[in-house]
Amino acid sequence: MAPLLRQQLRKQLAMPTTTIAICLLGLAGGVLAALMIAGFRFAIEYGAHLIGNDTYWQEPLPTTLRFTIPIAAALLIYGIFRLSGSRYVRMGIPYVIHRMKQHYGMLPWRSTVNQFFGGIIALIAGYSVGREGPAVHLGAAASTWLGFHVDAPKNALRTLAACGIAAAIAASFNTPLAAMVLVMEVVLREYKVHVFIPVMLSAVAGSLITEEIFGVASELAMLSAQDIPTTQLPWVVILGVVLGVVGVIFKKLMLDVMDTVKDMSLLTRLLFAGIITASLAVIIPTSLGPGLTAIEQVINHQGEMSLLTTLLLAKLFAAAIALGMGIPGGLIGAVFGIGAIIAAVFVGAVDVLGIQQALSFDSFILLGMAGILAACIHAPMAALLAIVELSRSVEIIIPAMLVIVPAYLISSQLFKSKSIFIAQLELQDLPYQLAPVHVALQKTGVENVMETDFKLLLEPTQNELVDSLESAQAKTVIVMSVDEDNQPLYRLVSYDITAGDSPSLSYTPIKGLRITSTLAEVYDEIGQQRRGAVYIYESNGEHPCGIVTWETVRKALQRELA
Structure with missing residues (x-):
């Protein structure tokens, strides 16, 4: 990219507003993320074919394979983690939330490699995890990689990460609305228009790409939502209460597993997960497979209460073990399957009691998925939109609201x-979490507000400095000198107002920041003193191209917090 074009693009991206530049770059990042997820999905399907699992866990494999595949997968995942040389093995949605807050969404390449190959192996091997966790991680990594290579400022990288996540989720499930809301409600945890517009574009791109490659069929095409009579709505609310309680139990179980094994070695944890999953697979073949495959099991075994109850216990335990012990997969897909099984058991129990006309099986399965998701991740709007889009049904909206509210309140308020x-x-x-000051200042790149009309002097005399200050008027005056290691030193020069009538000068050392930095980083340098400045440089620290003073930061902060 030509230097002038890159500079113009970077300056637009530094603005905390919706610009054509961020929309186009977000769209490009979304396309890249969606293509990566398409490759991820193809690899899973091809891997399932290689191990002879063409029905994708709908028909049980031979007992020997059911036992050996999860253990072999655990060893393969460990080998990949070790080859990548990662000091810490951290992946998935929680890690992405952390990186969004602390590192503008930029993810280490090693963790991305671990997530890509580890997620593929885990999903092929039948661990009870979802593919949305890897999708979020890979989408953010792909989009920020693009931003990094066009030298985008860090505030724009954060937006690009959000775009990549939205595109990746949309490409995984063809749910663009839910993808947008999940980004805002779960990952960013804030709604901002200047972020929402490019995220919307990238979600559309992800959805269109997945339709072109995989077709328009919904993940839940086998379910047909029907109108639920008003007389059955109390049962919807009761189901919401049940889902809230089970959601809390599942979270407690998974977190207890994480806490128990946190001091174990990585190999031990992964082997334990493999052995437990393999043992369950021998006893209960239907326990294998990611969450959404459990929904097909529910449909195939409708009304078989003992089998469904056994499957529910197996899935609760298998998902908690796999996720708690560090198998690289997502939680949302896993709880979708658990919610569907809970709803199937609930409908069967009500039908056995005979105190209500038969409940709509398909509709209640969808409601179970919505309620358990809201109870676990505390994102009611994302849960609602996900079910509406996956079912392609607007009839489910009101019942979904009635199941989501009690499930969310039971989880968040009662427990x-x-x-x-x-x-x-x-x-x-x-x-x-970040302080409100940092949240506000992260949105603006320094190039948008820096002062470029400053005066730079190389080791001037006292008289030259006084003359420069008098003639500079409102300009900032900076003095450059060289230390004993031949490194440049920069100092901000001003009149010392405490010196009385004598023209005494005050020298304030200033540090340099890269031009892709944000005002939050400027605040970290000079916020404690509430005075001074930093100089901005392009690609090295020798040639300042701009100055950001404390006054500039203060005005930007007032503007944002207003």
């Missing part, structure tokens, strides 16, 4: 349970 992602971050000691 004081946190979102599973937040609880995971706290257990791993990963910070996910």
